[in-house]
Amino acid sequence: MKDVLIVGGGLAGWRAAQAAAAAGASVRLVANGAGNSPDIHALNVPVRSDDSAELFIADTLRSGRGACDRALVETMCREAVALADEFPFDRLPDGSYKLLQPLGCSVPRCVTIAHRIGAWALKRLRSELAGRVETVQGRVENLDAAFSQARAVVLATGGWCGKYPFTDNPPELRGDGIDMAVRLGAATRDMDAVQYEPTVALAPQRLRGIPVITTMLYEGATFRNAAGDEFLPDKHANKDEISRAIFAEIAAGRGVDGGVWFDATGVPRETLETVYADTLERYAACGVDIVREPMLVAPAPHTSLGGLAIDTRCRVLRPDSRPIPGLFAAGEVVGGIHGLNRIGGNAGTEVLVFGRIAGREAAAFAGAQK
Ligand SMILES: Cc1cc2nc3c(=O)[nH]c(=O)nc-3n(C[C@H](O)[C@H](O)[C@H](O)COP(=O)(O)OP(=O)(O)OC[C@H]3O[C@@H](n4cnc5c(N)ncnc54)[C@H](O)[C@@H]3O)c2cc1C
Numbered sequence: 039m040k041d042v043l044i045v046g047g048g049l050a051g052w053r054a055a056q057a058a059a060a061a062g063a064s065v066r067l068v069a070n071g072a073g074n075s076p077d078i079h080a081l082n083v084p085v086r087s088d089d090s091a092e093l094f095i096a097d098t099l100r101s102g103r104g105a106c107d108r109a110l111v112e113t114m115c116r117e118a119v120a121l122a123d124e125f126p127f128d129r130l131p132d133g134s135y136k137l138l139q140p141l142g143c144s145v146p147r148c149v150t151i152a153h154r155i156g157a158w159a160l161k162r163l164r165s166e167l168a169g170r171v172e173t174v175q176g177r178v179e180n181l182d183a184a185f186s187q188a189r190a191v192v193l194a195t196g197g198w199c200g201k202y203p204f205t206d207n208p209p210e211l212r213g214d215g216i217d218m219a220v221r222l223g224a225a226t227r228d229m230d231a232v233q234y235e236p237t238v239a240l241a242p243q244r245l246r247g248i249p250v251i252t253t254m255l256y257e258g259a260t261f262r263n264a265a266g267d268e269f270l271p272d273k274h275a276n277k278d279e280i281s282r283a284i285f286a287e288i289a290a291g292r293g294v295d296g297g298v299w300f301d302a303t304g305v306p307r308e309t310l311e312t313v314y315a316d317t318l319e320r321y322a323a324c325g326v327d328i329v330r331e332p333m334l335v336a337p338a339p340h341t342s343l344g345g346l347a348i349d350t351r352c353r354v355l356r357p358d359s360r361p362i363p364g365l366f367a368a369g370e371v372v373g374g375i376h377g378l379n380r381i382g383g384n385a386g387t388e389v390l391v392f393g394r395i396a397g398r399e400a401a402a403f404a405g406a407q408k
Pocket residue numbers: 045046047048049050051068069070071072073074075076077078079080081082176177178179194195196197206207210211212214215249340341368369370371382383384385386387389
């Protein structure tokens with residue numbers, strides 16, 4: 039019998055494993071794929087002198103359209119501050135942080151490591167925990183099986199956007215954790231809330247389903263319809279507003295093969311070559327020069343915003359708000375943090391903060407059962 043079983047091998051799961059192992063728990067992690075976490079490009083940490091946890095909280099609550107759980111948001115934004123001491127985020131030659139400003143943030147707040155902080159962090163966690171956490175490849179199908187292996191269970195199974203036909207998520211992300219917990223009496227919230235990524239590649243075929251980063255909008259990119267006319271001039275629109283504007287353009291018959299043009303030809307070449315080198319190179323490898331040509335994109339389901347109801351200790355709650363003993367959850371499987379609209383970069387912050395809390399709490403619960 040293990041102390042803690044973690045279901046899910048994304049960043050929420052590995053972060054939970056790290057915290058549980060650090061608390062002295064024996065840990066098994068089961069996963070049936072890599073999930074979305076290797077694709078995390080950047081995440082939000084208030085590192086600038088004109089930024090703060092309070093401003094981060096205000097931005098997150100405003101972007102969530104009044105549907106966020108304030109206590110969860112406050113926990114995420116306050117605990118995010120310490121991430122700057124833990125991770126070697128990229129810096130500019132003058133020593134300041136290399137930052138992007140996601141849609142919905144009042145100031146630049148998005149930090150990264152080598153453009154792929156998700157893959158970087160996963161690699162570090164796997165190597166740090168090698169030999170200390172037992173890993174098993176496979177799919178967990180019900181929580182009775184999970185609780186027969188461990189005193190406490192952490193659900194870190196990600197969201198359900200893999201169910202949609204046009205999505206940037208892998209197909210194994212089908213909301214399994216929500217399904218299993220609901221069968222045990224868990225409450226859910228905001229299950230109709232899904233974040234669409236406005237700029238997911240429709241073509242060329244090799245790039246279909248891969249998103250193009252929206253921060254390019256701040257640097258001179260724009261949307262164009264079939265006639266080449268610019269629409270959505272508001273560069274500070276949120277992702278949900280952008281997606282709706284694109285769908286409206288398509289519905290009005292001004293789309294292109296089910297999408298619209300995302301035109302980065304107005305972004306300075308130097309910016310494309312440095313800040314957006316990965317996008318530039320990805321398209322160049324398919325014969326598309328985004329310095330001169332627009333990209334064909336459409337909105338696609340990207341992040342589940344709703345999910346399991348939890349408290350700030352990551353305990354999974356019943357409809358009457360009582361926790362289900364021994365059951366914890368973190369990451370995209372939970373709801374309440376992003377409300378109806380997630381700020382780009384907030385998922386990465388969420389998984390690091392709440393993954394750690396879930397692992398720590400699960401270890402404490404298991405310890406008390408011995
Ligand atoms: C293309 C893309 C780019 C993104 N970029 C960013 C970004 O730059 N910044 C940001 O903040 N957010 C970003 N996001 C969102 C972010 O990636 C996710 O919200 C986050 O990674 C979720 O982490 P997680 O650990 O909760 O789930 P995931 O990383 O999705 O991991 C879920 C894990 O659970 C496993 N699993 C599922 N069901 C079962 C089961 N029944 N049994 C066993 N295992 C199971 C999966 O195989 C996987 O290992 C992006 C999303 C996508 C799709």
